[in-house]
Amino acid sequence: MLNELGHVALILALAVAIVQSLAPIVGARRGDARLMAMATPTAVTTFALVALAFVALTTAYVRSDFSLVNVFENSHSQKPLIYKISGVWGNHEGSMLLWALILTVFGMLAATLGRGMPASLRATVVAVQGWIATAFLLFILATSNPFERLLPAPFEGRDLNPLLQDIGLAIHPPLLYLGYVGFSIVFAFAVAALIEGRLDAAWARWVRPWALLSWIFLTLGIAMGSYWAYYELGWGGWWYWDPVENASFMPWLAGTALLHSAAVMEKRDALKVWTVLLALITFSLSLLGTFLVRSGVLTSVHAFASDPTRGLFILMILVLFIGGSFTLFALRAGTLRAGGAFAPISREGALVVNNVILTTACATVLVGTLYPLALETLTGEKISVGPPYFNMTFIPLITPLLILVPVGPLLAWKRGDLAAAAERLVFAGVAAVLAAALAAWLAGGETALTAAFGVGLAGWLIVGGLAELALRTGRGTAGARLRRLLHLPRATWGSAFAHVGVGVTVLGIVSLSSFETEVIRDMVPGDQARIAGYTLTFERAERRQGPNYNDATAIFAVSAAGRRVATLEPARRVYPARQMPTTEAAIKTFGASQLYVTLGEVTDGRVTVRLFYKPLVLFIWIGALLAAFGGLLSLVDRRLRIGLPAPARRKMGPAVRAEAGAT
Amino acid sequence: MKRSAALVIAAVLSASGPALAVNPSEQLDDPRLEARARDLAAELRCLVCQNQSIDESEADLAKDLRLLVRERLVAGDTDEAVLAYITDRYGNFVLLKPPVTGSTLILWAAPAVIALIALVGAGFYVRGRRKVAGAEQLSEEEEAEVAAILAKRH
Numbered sequence: 001m002l003n004e005l006g007h008v009a010l011i012l013a014l015a016v017a018i019v020q021s022l023a024p025i026v027g028a029r030r031g032d033a034r035l036m037a038m039a040t041p042t043a044v045t046t047f048a049l050v051a052l053a054f055v056a057l058t059t060a061y062v063r064s065d066f067s068l069v070n071v072f073e074n075s076h077s078q079k080p081l082i083y084k085i086s087g088v089w090g091n092h093e094g095s096m097l098l099w100a101l102i103l104t105v106f107g108m109l110a111a112t113l114g115r116g117m118p119a120s121l122r123a124t125v126v127a128v129q130g131w132i133a134t135a136f137l138l139f140i141l142a143t144s145n146p147f148e149r150l151l152p153a154p155f156e157g158r159d160l161n162p163l164l165q166d167i168g169l170a171i172h173p174p175l176l177y178l179g180y181v182g183f184s185i186v187f188a189f190a191v192a193a194l195i196e197g198r199l200d201a202a203w204a205r206w207v208r209p210w211a212l213l214s215w216i217f218l219t220l221g222i223a224m225g226s227y228w229a230y231y232e233l234g235w236g237g238w239w240y241w242d243p244v245e246n247a248s249f250m251p252w253l254a255g256t257a258l259l260h261s262a263a264v265m266e267k268r269d270a271l272k273v274w275t276v277l278l279a280l281i282t283f284s285l286s287l288l289g290t291f292l293v294r295s296g297v298l299t300s301v302h303a304f305a306s307d308p309t310r311g312l313f314i315l316m317i318l319v320l321f322i323g324g325s326f327t328l329f330a331l332r333a334g335t336l337r338a339g340g341a342f343a344p345i346s347r348e349g350a351l352v353v354n355n356v357i358l359t360t361a362c363a364t365v366l367v368g369t370l371y372p373l374a375l376e377t378l379t380g381e382k383i384s385v386g387p388p389y390f391n392m393t394f395i396p397l398i399t400p401l402l403i404l405v406p407v408g409p410l411l412a413w414k415r416g417d418l419a420a421a422a423e424r425l426v427f428a429g430v431a432a433v434l435a436a437a438l439a440a441w442l443a444g445g446e447t448a449l450t451a452a453f454g455v456g457l458a459g460w461l462i463v464g465g466l467a468e469l470a471l472r473t474g475r476g477t478a479g480a481r482l483r484r485l486l487h488l489p490r491a492t493w494g495s496a497f498a499h500v501g502v503g504v505t506v507l508g509i510v511s512l513s514s515f516e517t518e519v520i521r522d523m524v525p526g527d528q529a530r531i532a533g534y535t536l537t538f539e540r541a542e543r544r545q546g547p548n549y550n551d552a553t554a555i556f557a558v559s560a561a562g563r564r565v566a567t568l569e570p571a572r573r574v575y576p577a578r579q580m581p582t583t584e585a586a587i588k589t590f591g592a593s594q595l596y597v598t599l600g601e602v603t604d605g606r607v608t609v610r611l612f613y614k615p616l617v618l619f620i621w622i623g624a625l626l627a628a629f630g631g632l633l634s635l636v637d638r639r640l641r642i643g644l645p646a647p648a649r650r651k652m653g654p655a656v657r658a659e660a661g662a663t
Numbered sequence: 664m665k666r667s668a669a670l671v672i673a674a675v676l677s678a679s680g681p682a683l684a685v686n687p688s689e690q691l692d693d694p695r696l697e698a699r700a701r702d703l704a705a706e707l708r709c710l711v712c713q714n715q716s717i718d719e720s721e722a723d724l725a726k727d728l729r730l731l732v733r734e735r736l737v738a739g740d741t742d743e744a745v746l747a748y749i750t751d752r753y754g755n756f757v758l759l760k761p762p763v764t765g766s767t768l769i770l771w772a773a774p775a776v777i778a779l780i781a782l783v784g785a786g787f788y789v790r791g792r793r794k795v796a797g798a799e800q801l802s803e804e805e806e807a808e809v810a811a812i813l814a815k816r817h
Binding site: 235237240242243270274340341342343344348349352353355356359360363364367368371375379381382383384385386387388389392393397520521522583600608 | 687688690705706708713714715716719721754755756757758759760761766767769770773774777778781782785788789790792793
């Protein structure tokens with residue numbers, strides 16, 4: 001019953017989304033306030049209906065209702081509750097429904113928040129959101145319906161892919177989708193600006209909170225996914241340049257560029273046309289990512305060709321939205337007036353460099369990701385483009401940007417003084433050189449040079465980011481400076497946090513690549529292995545029974561300086577429902593560093609043990625958290641809050657409110 | 664006692680699937696050769712996995728390739744010779760770093776070309792902006808006029 005209700009809700013949502021796509025924008029073009037006013041109720045209704053469908057599907061999962069094909073194929077009655085719920089989006093159909101749910105959440109927010117926005121702009125934005133919602137709801141209903149029935153209903157389900165039965169999966173996709181889909185609003189704003197032919201600093205102020213919010217979620221989603229891969233896939237890598245990862249990294253790079261160019265537009269009315277283009281590019285890359293991941297084209301070009309319904313449908317959505325928006329851009333960009341002037345050496349100039357490098361890096365990742373697909377389709381030749389390619393191209397591109405990060409914020413708008421900025425960064429430079437020297441001494445040998453450069457760069461970024469804050473407090477007594485520090489705009493704190501975060505991430509990456517140690521040994525109980533000052537003693541092995549899996553666990557005692565400091569219990573796990581073995585790594589954190597142990601094959605009673613010491617590895621993700629927190633600080637900056645309902649307005653009398661509503 | 668414990672482990676752990684990447688039994692005694700083998704393994708794709716190098720993969724085929732790499736190294740091959748030996752048998756698909764050939768020319772040239780286009784484009788844009796900035800500056804005569812007015816007011 002509930003299943004049918006969910007199905008019907010989804011169909012109704014499509015119908016309402018079509019109205020949402022048309023009525024408000026027609027109203028905006030004709031100046032018809034009544035049609036424009038349909039934006040809010042339709043957007044809210046579309047959201048409510050999709051939410052109902054989502055709740056219905058989740059309920060089917062929780063109840064293990066195997067009369068739904070989707071639940072049968074991806075769930076199991078013995079699965080813990082949390083994985084029953086997260087299993088909803090652990091498969092194609094469910095994850096597309098989550099995508100649509102988040103899309104309609106954003107549509108509803110765009111329709112209800114931002115009360116000071118011109119009615120026609122809001123109507124157009126909501127309508128563009130409606131176009132996207134219509135396309136994806138149609139896609140779900142036509143090719144990926146999660147409410148398809150199975151008769152007779154089986155007694156037991158096939159269980160979720162064991163790799164996905166993890167808390168990481170419960171959090172990672174929703175975060176990532178919030179980021180991906182959030183950029184749809186930015187896209188809608190860009191399309192609306194092109195249709196309306198109006199683009200000013202106020203537009204940038206409307207857009208920036210949405211871009212920031214999406215960027216924060218995308219940052220957290222990527223970091224979460226990276227950490228999940230690190231502990232779940234069992235060989236301790238944190239980034240593989242896998243096409244699926246690249247699919248989320250490209251919108252992140254473009255979105256980061258967008259945040260910076262929107263700042264220029266908001267403050268100085270420059271880079272306007274470019275900011276609009278970036279908004280289109282960022283969401284286009286989100287759509288491309290969805291296509292790459294959801295069409296199956298990555299697994300193999302042939303798998304895509306043999307069952308192309310879904311892939312072709314998303315490809316059509318892709319062509320429609322990217323092609324359409326870029327055509328609109330080509331037609332209308334000329335009508336947008338270029339804004340404020342600036343000298344090459346200025347904050348604007350620095351942000352142009354930021355945009356040049358980020359978009360080039362993004363384009364490089366795009367080429368590397370799509371090249372093998374294109375080549376195989378065109379010539380049949382199969383090549384691999386793996387981590388060595390991306391490391392060789394991406395790192396040299398991004399390094400100059402990292403070097404310039406602390407300099408940019410110290411340049412004045414319009415006309416900056418490079419010498420003065422350099423002078424103020426002497427302290428950061430000294431810190432960088434000291435850090436580099438220390439790293440070179442610690443590393444020694446072959447890795448000394450890369451370690452020195454990387455750690456020096458990290459020191460430069462971290463101290464440079466803090467210097468930005470310190471320099472803004474001016475001169476005077478420590479107390480006065482501290483007071484000024486606390487009263488700096490939150491956006492300033494935000495950018496400092498984000499830039500320091502980048503430095504912290506770089507430090508984690510460099511420390512891991514230069515100082516990681518690894519021991520691979522065959523061990524029997526009683527054996528000891530030493531790594532990075534820790535002694536691991538293999539105590540015993542035992543069988544353990546989980547709710548829907550069996551573990552073969554090895555138990556290690558970890559001691560340092562003769563004292564027992566931890567117990568590590570790596571395991572090899574088998575899920576009987578899928579007969580799929582996985583490796584469960586055991587991880588012990590010491591400060592920001594980790595001991596990482598996995599089990600390998602067993603021969604003649606000896607088990608292969610792989611031990612890693614990963615120095616400062618947590619910095620990789622802590623840096624991302626700092627950057628996301630910086631984004632949050634920027635988001636709550638009072639100056640940016642225009643897009644949200646202003647508290648002062650609530651205090652106004654009804655007469656004033658009515659007047660405000662009438663204008 | 665130790666022996667019986669070992670048997671328990673064998674019983675407990677052996678039923679649980681394929682091997683972990685790089686086993687001690689595979690490793691070479693010469694640490695230099697072994698280091699080279701690991702570096703080479705990181706550049707070779709596991710053909711039956713999704714986007715894993717043979718260094719990371721648990722698949723049997725990856726193990727065979729790891730052993731093959733070590734065999735060639737022990738036989739005295741250079742790194743290039745080992746890679747050539749393997750691509751002769753498995754094709755360029757096995758290389759995670761695609762070689763520069765006619766069909767990968769665009770791939771390898773792309774980053775530099777894109778960077779150049781972006782730089783030139785940004786250069787023109789910034790130059791255009793600076794001209795406007797120049798217009799906003801006062802000419803010498805205007806500066807003198809301003810100075811005169813200011814002087815009068817004092």
